[in-house]
Structures are given as C-alpha cells and as structure tokens.
Amino acid sequence: MTQTANTSLATSAEIFNAYIDRSWRSNAERQLAKGAEFVIGQREGVYLWDVEGKHRLIDCGAGGGVHALGHRHPQVLAALRQALDDGRDTGLWSVPNAEYLKLQDRLAELAPHPSLNRSVITLCSTLSVDLATMFAFRVTKRQRMLAYRHGYHGHTGFAAIVTGSPEEGIIDHYNLPAHSGFLENFGDIDELDRLLTKEIAAFIIEPMNYETFAPAPIAFLEAASRLCQERGILFIIDETRAGLGRTGTLWATEHYEIEPAMLITGKGLSGGLYPASAVLMREDIYETCMNQHRFAYISSLGGNEISCIVASRVLDLASDPALLNNVVRVGAYLSDRLTEVCKRYPTLFTEVTSFGLALSVGLTRREVGRPLYREIFAAGVLCHSVSEIDPPGLKMFPPLVLTEQQADEIAAALDTAAARVGNPVQSDDDSLRS
Template identity: 60%
Template sequence: MGVEPTTREIFDAYIDHSWRSNAKRQRDKGAEFIIGRREGPYMWDRDGEKRVIDCGNAGGVHSLGHRHPAVLSALRGALDGGSDTGLWAIPNYEYLKLQDLLAELAPSPRLNRSVVTLASTISVDLAVSFAFRVTNRRKILAFRHGYHGHTGFAGIVTGSFDEGILEHYNMPRHLSSFFEPYNDIEAVRAKLSDEVAAVILEPMDYENFAPGDADFLLSLQQACREVGALFVLDETRTGLGRTGQLWAAEHFPGLAPDMMITGKGLSGGLYPVSALMTTESIYDRCMNEHKYSYISSLGGNEISCIVAQAVLKESARSELHENVRSMSALLEAGFTDLCNKHSDLVVPGTAFGCIATIACKDPTMGPAFYRAVYDEGVLCHSISYTEPVVLKFFPSLIIDEGVVNEIVAATDRALTSLSR
C-alpha cells in the first residue's frame, strides 16, 4: 500500500486539480485542516497533530455531535436489518413513520404533511415549486443576505453578493427579489405585492446570526396573508433543538408558516436527509394532482427515514433543550466577560441557544480573529460579510460546561494574542 498523503498534500491536490477555491479559502483563513478522528464536539486532524472543538458543525449537520451513539445505532441497525435505499416507486413504511413523526412534532398543527428529500437545497427548490403552483405566481421574495442553497430555485432565492450564485450562473433574475435589512417589516412591505408567490427566510439573520424579532416575524406572516403570498420558514440551521426549543418558531407564539424546511442536522451527520413540511391543502394540491409530482430516486429512502426518525427523537428530548439553554447562558456570560476584558477589541454579539457571536470593533479584524481562535483549538462557523462583523460560533448541542469553558478560554487566549 502507498503512503497516505498529509493534510498539506491533500490541500495542494485540491488546489491543483479539484475545488481550488474551497481549499484556498480555508488555507487563506489559516485553517488548513483535514478531518481524521471525530467524536462528539471534537475533531482531530488526519495527521494526529491538532484537536479542535467543532463550532461550525457545517451549519448544524453535526448538531448532536459527531457520530452520536443513538443515530449511529439506527444506521447500523438499518443496514444490518436488511434495508437499503429501496425503490422510489414502491411505498416504504419508514417514510410513512417519518411523515407522521414530523407532523406530531411540528411547531404548528397545520404543518401535518411532509415531503422527504436528500438535502435542504432540494427542499427549498420544492417549496418554491409548490408556491408557484398554489398561487399561480412566479416571484419569490427573500432576505438579501439569507442563505438557502446553491442549486435550482434555492440558488435563485440566495441573494448574498458573497455567497450567492445568481450572477455567476446567469440565473433568471425575474423570479426573485430581495429585501434588507433583516427585522424591518417596512423593507418587506416595500417589495411585497400580489405578484409574489412566497416569502422565504430563516428566523435569524444568516450573516450576523441575530435572531428575528417576534413583531417582525409575526408582521411578516400577516403581510403575506394580506397579499395572498405563502410564508416559508427555513429552519435548516435553527431547527432540531438548536435554539433551546425543537424549532425556533416555538419562540414566537402565533407563528404558523405555510411551509417549513428542516435538514442538515436531520441527517445526524451520517446519512443525507431533509424534509419540506407543509399543510394538507398545499400537499394535496401539489403532490396528489399529478401522477409524477415529485420524483427522487433516493429521496425518502428507507435508510434516510430511519436515521431521521432517530435524530428527531433525540432532538425532541426536553433534557437536550434544557442543556442548550443552560450552555447558551454560560457561553453568553463567558463571552460578555471576555468583551469586558478585551474591550479595546470586541463587544458582545448575540446568543440564541447554541448560536453565539462576538462582534469586532475593527471590521478588518475578522479574519485575524477567526485564525487566532482556530490556532487555540476552536474551529468557528465563519465571520460575517456584512457589518457588524462578528465571529460566529455554532457548537454541538451536547456540549457540557467543560467544553464551554474550553471555548471561552481559547477565545480569551486568541484575543490576548491579537492585543499584542
């Protein structure tokens, strides 16, 4: 057998003949890391030289930590029990069980139907298709700096100048429009008309991770109802216990979207799966009035549905939600103390469950801050492209006080090194 390549050699190969921009982006950030062993909130590089706390989690894919025992057991049980991906044209019982569980755990009773897909991007794409059919309109309104995916209609409703790909792929621009800033209902109303089929957004500002205001989200829902547009809530990042409730929507009594998307963490980080949750009337109109309304060779397959059921059961546990709320309070307090200690460099950001930020006084400090924290053993989610420039932390939901203390101590060391 040949000698296994090193981390540096893998990065070099990516830059030479693979996804160059991805490898170069990480190298430029000073986070040249290839995952080797992984467990719970930790990852080790394949060279065995560095351990980091995963505070990126691929936006929530590993919300239950890497290789969660219950999810891993469900996957192994599915494989050992004789399951495979099945055949798309033949109903499978696990799909039905997952649909029923999603309906049982939905934040609103009206979300009692679902379509199971392989990725959130596909679920977004499907939500837009549903909105076009139900309203007979062909325009979607989205937050300018939101993120919903990179393919199909999901790419059309991701308007970020930095992360969006509308211009890059010369996508049709007449199908979407964008509002900004977040939490400004008048900015929405200025773009919302009887031409809009749906409004899609996350219950937080994707760029700076600031949570949505209750008044804003409820007013947006009402504004959609007034003009006959559907309201689509994307809980790809905020769902499955991330905010201290199973769904972020539960923090806003009265919020009842027409469609809701979950994914990323629904996979448990072990097998791809996502779901579009919607109402019975929308589901029947879109799925049951055409023989081939949505076909996917692998979407909703047996193994993915078994894994998703295990994730949902773990994510719905009240003990998990309590842990998220407790660790959020500890993390917020720790970061506040750091901001007081290093007041020349940073100020407090926001905390929304296991979603936390620290804001940079100097907007140019972001990349150096990210790298310094990585050097001290914490791999963060990202830095914001818009002001306020914040360093974004997205830790696993299973962290304990010891891990929180490690994160705070590493960030303290990073700020101390920057102050020098």
C-alpha cells in the first residue's frame, strides 16, 4: 500500500516519526541521537522556535553559514519581495539579464584580489565546486584534485570527490571515481609539497580548518599559493563558510598574501531566502572555459534575476563596515565569555579557538562532546556540531548580527550544560549563572 503524507502533522515528534517511517530516516535518527528533536517553526534574527512554540534556540549553526545574516533579514527579505512585486521570475537561461551583470561586476569590485574579475553564478556551493573542478580539468589538461581530508566541499558531482571525510564523505558509498588525493594534516607544508605533483589539476582548501574552525596558518596558505603557481596547479579557495564577513573581513582570504585562481562563495550569498552561489576566477580561466564552447555551462536556474538581486543585497550588507566591526567586536567578546566558562570546568574544556564568529570550545576528551551538545541544546543553543577529529571541540557558528547580550546567553547556556555534565571549579564569580 502506498503511504501518503499526513497533512495534520503538528508536533516535532510527529514530524520526526514520519521522517523515520517514510523519508530520510538516517537524518532524523541522527538528530534524535544528538537530543535535538526540533522542527523549526517561527524564526527571526539569531533565534529559532520549534513548531510548538515552546522551545527557543539561539542558532549557532546557521546552516553552516546559510543564515549568516540571521533568519529572514529584513533588507534581504525586502529585496526578494520587491523582485517578485516587480514582475520578475526565474527568466530563461538563454536570455541575458542585467541583474547577472550587476552581480558579476559587484563581485569583481569586492574580490580579495583584482585578478578575480570574472564569475559564474550558480545555485549552490556544491555546484560551484563542481564547476571549478571541471574548469581546473580543462585548463590544466589534468584530472586529479587535491583537498584536505577533513574539509567539506559538497555531496554531489565533483564536489563529492573532494570531500574525503570518513564521517561525512560519500566517495566509497557511491563508488565514485578516485580523482582526488587528500592532505591529512591541515597546515603541513612538507606534506603539501610532497602531494602537489604534476598530476594535480587543482588544490582546493578552506581558509580555516572545517573541524576545528582554526584559521589556516599564514605560512601554509602562502606556501600553497606559491607552490601551485610554480607547478601549474590551480589554487582554489573555498569561502563557502569562511567568507561574507565571517572572519571580520568580507573574505577570509584578506588575512593572507595569496592569489587564488578561483574563489567559491555561497550559502550565505542566498541570505537564507533564495539560492545563490558563485565562482570567482581569473579572466583567462573564464575565457578558456566559458567562451570556447557554445554551451560551456548551462543552468536552468543558476544566475536568474531573483537570485542575483538577493545576492547583490547580501553583498552590500556583508561588506558594510558596521557589520564587519560587529563580527570583530562580538567575536572577541564571545570568545572571552566562553573562555571564562572553560576555566570553571577544566575537566571538560581546554581552550577556545576563534576566527571572527567561527568558534570551537576545546574538549578534554571526546566522550563529553555529545552530552554537552545535548545539554546546551536543552539550555537554548543549537551548536554547529562536535568535531569529528582530534582535538575534539564543540563548534559554534552564530549569525554575524549577534549582539553581546546574545553572546552572554550563549555563554550562560554553555555554563548550564557544563554543570549538568561535570563539576565546576569553585569560584567567587558566579556571574555566568545570573
């Protein structure tokens, strides 16, 4: 008998049970194992409420950066509504549109290096990684990629072959072609030097360690840029998570003296409201790949008018000095507050790693990660994840509009969670519990 959806589902438990019964069971079970039986109802700014309206969370996951500007940012929402009210829709892929040109020009204007003056607009970062990989294969006439083992670049197409994580990677699951090698140690220049052989078309890396949120060492990224140039390898920076203001500059790449051949942005470029991503690149790469074949890249929806309008508004907001200053100020404040909690619970925590508003609370041992995730969720904070590699850490990725008052709420929730999992060091300062 064919099952049909029950439109009367009203509670988080009912929806989770329906997923387990007839949909993406493993995802629902994974959330339940983390103690996060939660279906989003109302959402606004940094906050989420469950469909019952009873449990409020500060979103410190933000969809990995999709909601970097918070949920339903009023200016992005207004831009989307205006685009629809103006009579726009997704248009036709074969008909040029002015909004695409405007977004391309804006990306070139804001690029971290003048050479990144061309771009292709796609619907998501996975597609952008997929496209960048194909471009690298064409330009170099090679067919092998190099990536960091524990990075994350996507789950379909060529993006999947450069996501080698034993936990999240799907290369073996789908019997994908082995067109990638993996750097095992983030920041290891000697290993990188050994792996960047004449077979490699491109090296793709995030400017921070996906598992720890630690910024890439300056010497490492600068060596990567130099070695790639010397060996005819394209250097691709994936700023899907680290870009658009996350580190206190529009691009994390701005913290380094490097010149990537391509840069990928996405997730947050959508404003959390309409899909948008982009690959920024050098003009010679663009001409070789896009203009030497009549149908070099076709996407029915990529680069449509509405997505370009939304993305342009996001760029305006993400590049605003006021927002970037907030990231620096509140990022440092939150790091300090979390550090205070860590000092109270030395049997649970080590130290806080931060790169703007990407933070990881170090754990003394892996076994406390999941219990802390569950308890801080119960206390009102949805964390990004628990690190899957050593050193273990509880990762936080809050929206960039976070305030100091909301940072206090996060620190207080961590203190509450820690008290339920371990014992604090006695102190005269109980301010975190107030």
